[in-house]
Amino acid sequence: MGKDRVAVVGIGQTEHQATRGDVSMAGLVREAAARALADAEVSWADIDAVVIGKAPDFFEGVMMPELYLADALGASGKPLFRVHTAGSVGGSTSIVAAQLVQAGIHERVLTVAFEKQSESEAMWALSMPIPFQPPLHAGAGGYFAPHIRSYIRRAQAPDHIGILVALKDRTNALRNPHAHLHEHDITFHSIKDSLMLWDPIRYAETCPSSDGACAMVLASEAVGDEAAAAGRTPAWVHGTAMRSEPTMSADRDTVLPLGGAQCAAEVYRQAGITDPRRQVDCAEIYVPFSWFEPMWLENLGFAEPGQGWRLVEDGATALDGDLPVNMSGGVLSSNPIGASGMLRFAEAAMQVRGAAGEHQVDGARLAVGHAYGGGSQFFAMWVVGADKP
Amino acid sequence: MPLVTEPTRAVQVLSAPLVIEYPFKRTTGPVVGAFLTGLRERILLGTRASDGRVIVPPAESDPVTGDDLTELVEVGPGGEVTTWAWVHHPHPKHPLDRPFAWALVRLDGADTAMLHVVDAGTVDAMRTGMRVEPRWRDEREGAIGDLACFTPEQG
Numbered sequence: 001m002g003k004d005r006v007a008v009v010g011i012g013q014t015e016h017q018a019t020r021g022d023v024s025m026a027g028l029v030r031e032a033a034a035r036a037l038a039d040a041e042v043s044w045a046d047i048d049a050v051v052i053g054k055a056p057d058f059f060e061g062v063m064m065p066e067l068y069l070a071d072a073l074g075a076s077g078k079p080l081f082r083v084h085t086a087g088s089v090g091g092s093t094s095i096v097a098a099q100l101v102q103a104g105i106h107e108r109v110l111t112v113a114f115e116k117q118s119e120s121e122a123m124w125a126l127s128m129p130i131p132f133q134p135p136l137h138a139g140a141g142g143y144f145a146p147h148i149r150s151y152i153r154r155a156q157a158p159d160h161i162g163i164l165v166a167l168k169d170r171t172n173a174l175r176n177p178h179a180h181l182h183e184h185d186i187t188f189h190s191i192k193d194s195l196m197l198w199d200p201i202r203y204a205e206t207c208p209s210s211d212g213a214c215a216m217v218l219a220s221e222a223v224g225d226e227a228a229a230a231g232r233t234p235a236w237v238h239g240t241a242m243r244s245e246p247t248m249s250a251d252r253d254t255v256l257p258l259g260g261a262q263c264a265a266e267v268y269r270q271a272g273i274t275d276p277r278r279q280v281d282c283a284e285i286y287v288p289f290s291w292f293e294p295m296w297l298e299n300l301g302f303a304e305p306g307q308g309w310r311l312v313e314d315g316a317t318a319l320d321g322d323l324p325v326n327m328s329g330g331v332l333s334s335n336p337i338g339a340s341g342m343l344r345f346a347e348a349a350m351q352v353r354g355a356a357g358e359h360q361v362d363g364a365r366l367a368v369g370h371a372y373g374g375g376s377q378f379f380a381m382w383v384v385g386a387d388k389p
Numbered sequence: 390m391p392l393v394t395e396p397t398r399a400v401q402v403l404s405a406p407l408v409i410e411y412p413f414k415r416t417t418g419p420v421v422g423a424f425l426t427g428l429r430e431r432i433l434l435g436t437r438a439s440d441g442r443v444i445v446p447p448a449e450s451d452p453v454t455g456d457d458l459t460e461l462v463e464v465g466p467g468g469e470v471t472t473w474a475w476v477h478h479p480h481p482k483h484p485l486d487r488p489f490a491w492a493l494v495r496l497d498g499a500d501t502a503m504l505h506v507v508d509a510g511t512v513d514a515m516r517t518g519m520r521v522e523p524r525w526r527d528e529r530e531g532a533i534g535d536l537a538c539f540t541p542e543q544g
Binding site: 287 | 452
């Protein structure tokens with residue numbers, strides 16, 4: 001099936017914080033969108049369509065916020081789409097926007113994702129009592145902790161792996177001015193001594209609750225060529241994939257979800273990647289609890305099943321390793337849920353544009369962005385490159 | 390004898406209520422926040438749009454061009470009713486305990502009309518184009534209810 005090429009020509013994100021009390025929800029999304037437009041050197045009028053994503057509406061209590069945000073996103077007289085796939089939504093929103101360009105329908109699409117977690121308490125919004133079932137009140141960590149225990153048992157991974165991931169990501173975040181957490185005093189022992197929230201997940205191995213937004217301008221090949229000619233290096237989309245699976249099916253493998261593996265296989269097929277560990281220069285993957293780094297390294301084919309933790313222990317995923325992972329500090333350092341997936345996709349694009357500042361991986365030419373959501377139920381990935389596909 | 394029985398409507402199927410109560414809050418931002426703060430001070434504010442029109446209540450971004458709107462403009466306090474609907478029998482949750490009008494009021498200096506309440510006494514006192522003025526609550530907190538209603542302009 002033929003697809004037009006897609007270039008990422010503009011990227012913007014907010015300063016992520018626990019509470020952005022200075023801006024409304026509209027102000028928050030505009031902060032990211034305006035920065036993406038400025039980066040692309042275009043105005044609101046140059047945008048053909050807007051694709052917005054966020055996690056469940058219940059997180060802020062505004063039903064269908066895209067209705068209220070239409071003018072804030074400059075969508076008057078234009079198509080405006082809302083995407084929702086739980087925590088992976090920032091990724092799937094980027095992909096829906098890319099498809100509008102791939103299909104040759106639009107020249108420049110603005111895509112935005114956000115969450116304003118301070119307007120409520122999303123962690124507990126995930127734990128509503130359901131009639132005829134015992135109340136769990138466990139939040140996301142309580143849901144995922146057994147999956148992690150299962151991983152540790154199957155992989156026979158040592159206990160300190162989760163701590164190493166948290167230390168790496170929070171240390172990387174010190175290089176990212178947009179990150180929510182800048183923990184200058186963090187150490188292996190401060191993480192180890194932090195409160196055990198959901199065994200084996202400690203407080204310091206858990207993502208924060210953030211207000212934030214991310215936006216990108218995705219454009220046609222002609223627009224991408226113009227940007228390149230003007231010295232504004234675009235990132236080229238080499239592949240996009242989304243996969244889903246049932247959350248509650250008893251026989252699914254939550255440690256190595258089939259949907260995640262299929263999503264990776266498809267995006268690598270499109271990008272011509274046969275050996276991701278060798279060919280991919282860096283990856284920004286959705287790790288809300290530290291242990292998901294080794295789990296997803298295996299699910300995405302960067303390591304054999306049971307071996308992902310060795311990449312962590314060997315330092316391969318450090319900023320100076322041979323496969324840097326979560327250079328931005330990741331979800332562990334900033335988590336505006338709806339935007340978290342797009343921040344992964346955007347970081348991958350920033351890397352291959354050579355625009356990642358202090359967290360730039362030298363010579364990054366091919367990068368993976370990854371997001372997952374629901375109960376490890378929705379998966380979204382893209383591969384972006386410095387060269388045209 | 391069928392091996393599988395079809396569900397029948399006569400069977401009492403289990404059901405249970407599910408009431409979800411959850412606290413939320415709203416951050417108003419610099420434009421809507423200024424409007425609400427103005428109400429507390431008995432000042433009515435709009436924003437100037439890119440084409441020069443004054444929008445009340447104020448918009449954060451231009452509804453046509455999408456540009457930031459940052460210029461706050463004081464409007465009113467008087468205004469004009471552009472259209473209205475009379476409520477003969479107020480419900481307990483209505484803003485007034487006597488017959489009143491829902492009305493669109495274009496405040497002096499504004500180019501758009503704002504939905505509010507006109508306390509005119511009788512339907513015969515209402516007409517499109519009539520002049521109205523605000524009646525403020527004594528205790529104001531920075532909310533739309535600080536402006537209790539509009540009344541026919543005296544004079």
